[in-house]
Amino acid sequence: MEAPPSAQKINAEEIMVRDLISALQQILSPVDTTVQVSSSDSSSASKLVAKALARQGYGIQVVRHDQGSMLVSTTLDSLATATVPEAQRLRIDIGPMSISRTYELIADETIQPASPFRLFGTRASIDIASTLFGTKGLAGTNVSDTEYAAAISLDEPLPALSLITPDVVQGIVNRTTGSPALTSFNSSQVEVNNLFYSESTFSSILDEYDPVDELIVVFPDDSIVMGTENRLLIRNFAESFDENNDVLSVVGCSNGPTSSELGNVGLALGRANRVTTELVQIGVPRDKVLDEGCWAPNGGVQDFPGRGVVLERWERTL
Amino acid sequence: MIIRFLLTPVILFQLVLLASGCAFNGPPTDDAVTNTNDSSSNLQDNSSSVTSEEAQRYVPTHYGNTDLITALDVTELRHLNLVSTNLVSVLLQIPELEPINTTFQITQPTSAFGSVLVRVMEDAGIALQLVSSDQGSHYVSYGQSFSITDTGSINVFSVSVNEVEISRNFTFKSDGIFPASLVTINGSGFTDQIQVDDAIFVAQGGDYSFVSGTRTRDASQSTIEEVTVNENDRLPLDKLPPRESVIEEARRRFFLSDTLRSPPDLTNFERYRRAVLIFEDKSSLMLGDANKQSLRLLVREFEDTHLILVKACNDVDGVNNFAEDRAIRVEEEFVAHDVPISSVFLAPCVQSNYRHPADNSPVPVEVVHYRPIKHQS
Numbered sequence: 001m002e003a004p005p006s007a008q009k010i011n012a013e014e015i016m017v018r019d020l021i022s023a024l025q026q027i028l029s030p031v032d033t034t035v036q037v038s039s040s041d042s043s044s045a046s047k048l049v050a051k052a053l054a055r056q057g058y059g060i061q062v063v064r065h066d067q068g069s070m071l072v073s074t075t076l077d078s079l080a081t082a083t084v085p086e087a088q089r090l091r092i093d094i095g096p097m098s099i100s101r102t103y104e105l106i107a108d109e110t111i112q113p114a115s116p117f118r119l120f121g122t123r124a125s126i127d128i129a130s131t132l133f134g135t136k137g138l139a140g141t142n143v144s145d146t147e148y149a150a151a152i153s154l155d156e157p158l159p160a161l162s163l164i165t166p167d168v169v170q171g172i173v174n175r176t177t178g179s180p181a182l183t184s185f186n187s188s189q190v191e192v193n194n195l196f197y198s199e200s201t202f203s204s205i206l207d208e209y210d211p212v213d214e215l216i217v218v219f220p221d222d223s224i225v226m227g228t229e230n231r232l233l234i235r236n237f238a239e240s241f242d243e244n245n246d247v248l249s250v251v252g253c254s255n256g257p258t259s260s261e262l263g264n265v266g267l268a269l270g271r272a273n274r275v276t277t278e279l280v281q282i283g284v285p286r287d288k289v290l291d292e293g294c295w296a297p298n299g300g301v302q303d304f305p306g307r308g309v310v311l312e313r314w315e316r317t318l
Numbered sequence: 319m320i321i322r323f324l325l326t327p328v329i330l331f332q333l334v335l336l337a338s339g340c341a342f343n344g345p346p347t348d349d350a351v352t353n354t355n356d357s358s359s360n361l362q363d364n365s366s367s368v369t370s371e372e373a374q375r376y377v378p379t380h381y382g383n384t385d386l387i388t389a390l391d392v393t394e395l396r397h398l399n400l401v402s403t404n405l406v407s408v409l410l411q412i413p414e415l416e417p418i419n420t421t422f423q424i425t426q427p428t429s430a431f432g433s434v435l436v437r438v439m440e441d442a443g444i445a446l447q448l449v450s451s452d453q454g455s456h457y458v459s460y461g462q463s464f465s466i467t468d469t470g471s472i473n474v475f476s477v478s479v480n481e482v483e484i485s486r487n488f489t490f491k492s493d494g495i496f497p498a499s500l501v502t503i504n505g506s507g508f509t510d511q512i513q514v515d516d517a518i519f520v521a522q523g524g525d526y527s528f529v530s531g532t533r534t535r536d537a538s539q540s541t542i543e544e545v546t547v548n549e550n551d552r553l554p555l556d557k558l559p560p561r562e563s564v565i566e567e568a569r570r571r572f573f574l575s576d577t578l579r580s581p582p583d584l585t586n587f588e589r590y591r592r593a594v595l596i597f598e599d600k601s602s603l604m605l606g607d608a609n610k611q612s613l614r615l616l617v618r619e620f621e622d623t624h625l626i627l628v629k630a631c632n633d634v635d636g637v638n639n640f641a642e643d644r645a646i647r648v649e650e651e652f653v654a655h656d657v658p659i660s661s662v663f664l665a666p667c668v669q670s671n672y673r674h675p676a677d678n679s680p681v682p683v684e685v686v687h688y689r690p691i692k693h694q695s
Contacts, residue, residue, distance in 0.1 A: 034421045034445045036654075039379075054380035054448055059421035061445035062379060065603045065647065066610070068654045096614065156608040159596065161616055164589045164686075188615055191591075205619060286611070287618050 012111050013076065016090040016103050017048045019132040023117050024092065024099055025056055026131075027124040028070075034059030035094055036068030046074040049092055070095040084114050096151055096285055097121040112136070116144070121151030123243050123283045148283030158189040163201070168193075180296050184265050187273040192292035194265075195251060195304065202249070202290040209247060209314035213240065217275060218308040222260040224270035226278065234278045234311065241313060243285055249312040250275050250291040256299035256306050267307070268293035275309045368392055375399075378436040381426055381448055386433045396558075397495040398431055400518055401475045401488060402438040403561040407568035408484050408501050408532070410442055411512045411575070415456070415479055418572065419653045421445040422479060423454030431462050435477065442565045456480060472498055481505035494522035500533040500542060509534050513571055516545055518559050523552020573646045573664065582625055582663045587688040590624075591616060595648060597681045600640050603647045610651065616687060617655040624661065626652055629684040631667030638667060644683050 030053075037050045039062050049072065054060045061068060073093040080086065084104045088111075091100035098120035103111045113133050117126055126146050128135050135144040163183055186192050192201040200206065215237045217230045226234075241248065252272025254264040262270055272291040280286055294304045304310060368376075373387045376395050387395065410417050424446050427433040439446060439458075447454065460477040473495075476485035487499035496519050503509045509532050516530040524547050531542035553559075593616055595609040605613075620626070630645035631638050645664045652662045 034447065036445075039441075051380055057448060059445045059447035060380050060440075061421075061443060062440045063443055066605055067443070067647070067650050069614070069651075069656075096611075152607075156606070158608050159593050159612045161591050161593045161612060164592045166588060189612070190615055202619070204621065287614050 012088070012103070012105055013045050013048055013090075015111055015132070016076075016088065016101070017045065017052050019103075019113070020090055020092055020099055020101060020117075021049070021052045021056060022131040023101075023126045023128075024094070026126050027097070027099075027119075027122065028058075028094065030057035033070065034061055035070040035072050036061045036063045037072050038062075038066070039064055041073070043074065043076070045076040045090065046072075049074045068095075087114050089115075093120075093152070096287065097124075098151060116147050118147045118149060119283055120149050121280075121283060121285055123148060123238070123241055123285075150277075150281045150283070151286065160185060161188075161190045163191040163193075181265055184269055184293065186269055186291045186293070187276050188286065188291075192269075194296075195292060195294035196255065196296040200249075200290075201292055205247065205290065206249065206314055209316055211249075211312050212315045213237070213313040215311040216305055216308050217271075217311060218305065219267075219271050221307060222258050222267065224262070224267060224274055226271075226274045231278055234275060235282055237311060237313070238279055238282055238284060241284060241288075242315075243288055245316045246288070247314050248279060248284065248289050249310075249314060250279075250289055251294055251304060251310040251312075252291070253294040253304040253306065253308055253310070255294065255296045255304065257297060264295035264297060265293065268295035271307075271309045275311060368395060376434045376437055378427060378433055379440050381424065381436055381446070383427065383433060386427065386430050390430050393493065394430070395434065398434040399438070399561060400495055400522075401486075402431070402435040403518060403564050404486065404497070404501075404514070404516070405475060405477050405484055406435070406438045406442050406444075407515055407564050408503065408512055409439075409477060409479070410444075410565065410568040411508075411572045412482055412484075412503070412506050413508050413572075413576065414506055415482055416659055417442075417444050418569065418650065419659060420456055421447050421454075423447050423449045423452075423457045425449060425451065429462075431475070432460060435460055438561060438565070441562060443569070470498075478505075491526045492524050494519070494524050494526075494547075496522070496524075496526055496547065497528045497530065500529055500531045502535055503532050504535050510541070511575055513568075515564050515567060518561070518564055520545060520547050520551045521553045521558050523547065523549050525549060570642070570646060573649055573659075574642070576659055577664045580660060582627070582688075584625070584627075584688060586691055587625060588691045589686055590689045591619070591687040593685045593687075595683045595685060597644055597683065599678045600681050601678075602681075603643060605647065605651055613648075613651055613685075614655060616685065617652065617657060620657055620661075620687065621689070622658070622661075623690050625688040626657060626662045627665055627686045627688065628652075628662065629665040629668075629686070631665070641667065641681075644681065648683050648685065 035053055035058055037060060050060065075091045077089045079089055079102060086105045087102050088105060089100060089102040091098055100118045101113055102115035104114040105111055128144050168183060180194060180196065182194050182197055183191050184194070193199065215233060217226070217233065219226065250272045252268045252270065252275070254267035254271070258264055258267060260267055272293050276289050276291045279289055299306050368388050368390060372392060373384055376387050376399060377384050409415070422444055424436055426448065427436050436446065452459070456479050458477065458479050463474045465472050465474070470489060473488045474485055475488060476483060478484070482505035484501060484503050486497055486501045488495050489498040497516060501514050503512060512532045514530050514532060527544055527546040529542050530545045593612055595605070595612065598604065628645045628648045630648065631641035649662045649664060653659050
C-alpha cells in the first residue's frame, strides 16, 4: 500500500501539475477536449492531475479499463543528477501525446524547473512566458525552449491492418510467381498498395488535402541508411508541418535491379520507414504520416525516384 | 429553495426542491411546508452518521463537496444512491443523448442528491465538464420534489438533458425507498425500448409491490411488470447489489440494442480492411497500447459512409458474455475516436468449437472495415 504523501510532497506535486497543465491547455483547448481518467489510477499525482484538468474545464470521463482516445496517465519519477541532486520528473500522457518536465526540489518547500518542457508525439508550440514559471528556471538552464520527441515506442507488435478489397484478394490469387508483390505492410503494419501498380492506399484521406511542399530524399544504392545530411533535410522540411491542418505523405521507392537481400519491397518500405521514424522522433504524430511504397524489379517509373523517398506535405483544403 | 403549491383534486401541496442545496430528508410532515429541515420523521430510526470511508463512495471524484454528504445519515445516502443509480441507468440507454460518447456539462453540485447523482454519472463513465452556469450543448439539470397525495407521500426525482427528461416517483416503505411509478421519459423516441432494472430496490426487502417499466408523459406506455418485494428478499446493507453492476448492465443494453435497432445491410458495401485485435485473456477488457494504436490508424481511413463490424464471439455454444463485453469494449473505443455509434455493429455470436471453455489464452477480436461499393458509371 502506498504510504501517505507528506504535505511538502503534495505541495510540490501540485505546483508541478499546475505548471504542466498551464502548458497543456495551450495545446489542448479545455472547452473542446474530453479526457479519460482511469478509476484504478490512485497515485496522488494522478489524482491531482485529474482534479486540475477538471478545474480547468476539461471534460472528464472516468473509465475502468483503458478506454478512450485521450486516456490520461501520470508518472512521477525521482531523479538525481550531478547538477540537480534532488529532482522529480512529472510526465502526463494524454492519448497519443505526452508532456513532461523535470523540477528541482529546493529546501524551503519550493520547486523550480530544471528542464525545458518536453513534448512527445506532437509538434505543437507552447508560449513559455504564459506558463506557471514563465521562462524562469534553474540557474544556467535554458527553459525557454520546447523539446520534441517521439511518443513512447510500443513494446508489442502492432496488429496488422490488412487490405481485403475484392481486387486485392483477386490480385493475390492471380499473381504469378516472380512478379512483384502488389501490396505489403508499412512501418505501422498497415497494408499498402504498391504504387507501381495501384493508386495510393491513402487516396481517400488525401482527397481532402492539397500538396504544398515536396522533398526527395535520395538513398545510397541497395541501402536504407539515410545519412546525416538527409536527416537534417527532413527536420528542416518538418518545421513547417502544422499538425492541425497537415498530413505528410511518405513514398519509399526501389525500382530497378537490386542485389539487396531485402529485395525491392524491403528497400522501398524500409526507406519509407526510416523517413517516418525520423519524423516521429521529432514529434510528428504517427497517425499524421502516411507511409507507403513503390517497388518493381525494373526502373522507368516517371513519378517516383529509383532509390529514394518522396516526402510531401499536404495541407487541408479549405 | 423554491416552495410552490399546486392545487389538484387530490394533491394537497407540493414542495419543490430544485437542485437547491437542500439535504435529502425524505417526506416531510405537514409542518414541512414551512420548515423542511425538520422533516425526517418518516425515515427509519436506525440511521447512523456517515463514515468518511462510506462518504467517499458518494462524493463526486472531481467535483465533490464532502460536507454535503457527511451532513446526511447513511440511510438517506443509500436511498439517494438507489434513486440516482436508477435514473442514470435509464439515462445511459437514451439513444438521442449518446451518453457513452457525449460530454455533459454540470455545475458544482450544491445538494446531496446532486452530489450523489454526479458521482453515479462519473462511475457510469459519462464524460462531465464543469461549467459555471447552464452552459454547453448537453447541460444536466436535476431536481427533487415532494408531494402528499391521497395515496400517500411521493418524492419525485428527475434529471434532464436538453429535450430529454427522466423522472420517477418514489415512496418510503419501512426503512426502504421504492419506486411509486413507472419511469417517465420525455424527449426520446425510444422510450419503449428502455429497460429499467429495479432489482436494486427489491434487495431492500419488505412487503411491497410496485410497477416497473417506462412511459412517456402522454402515457403511451411500454411493457410494464409488477415487482413484488418480500421480506425474504432483504439483503444486508453491505450485500446490496453494487450500483456498478446495474450501470454496467445498462451500458451493455445500450450497445447491444443499438445494433438491434438498425442492423446493417451490407449489400452495397465491400470489405476494405481487416484487423485482429488481441486481448490478453478471455476476461480482460484492457485493449492495450498496440491495439489502440492500430485502431487509431484504422479510424484514420474511416469516412461517414463506412461501417465497422466487430466480431468477438465465436464460441462453442454461440453465447458468450465475455465475448460480448470485448465486442462492446472495441465498439466503445471506435466511438471514442469519433466513429458514430450508428456506424459500428456487433456481429452476432457464431457457434464454433475451436476454443475450449477452460482455455484462457489470448483472445482475438476481428474488426472489418466496410466501405460503399463504387459503381461504375
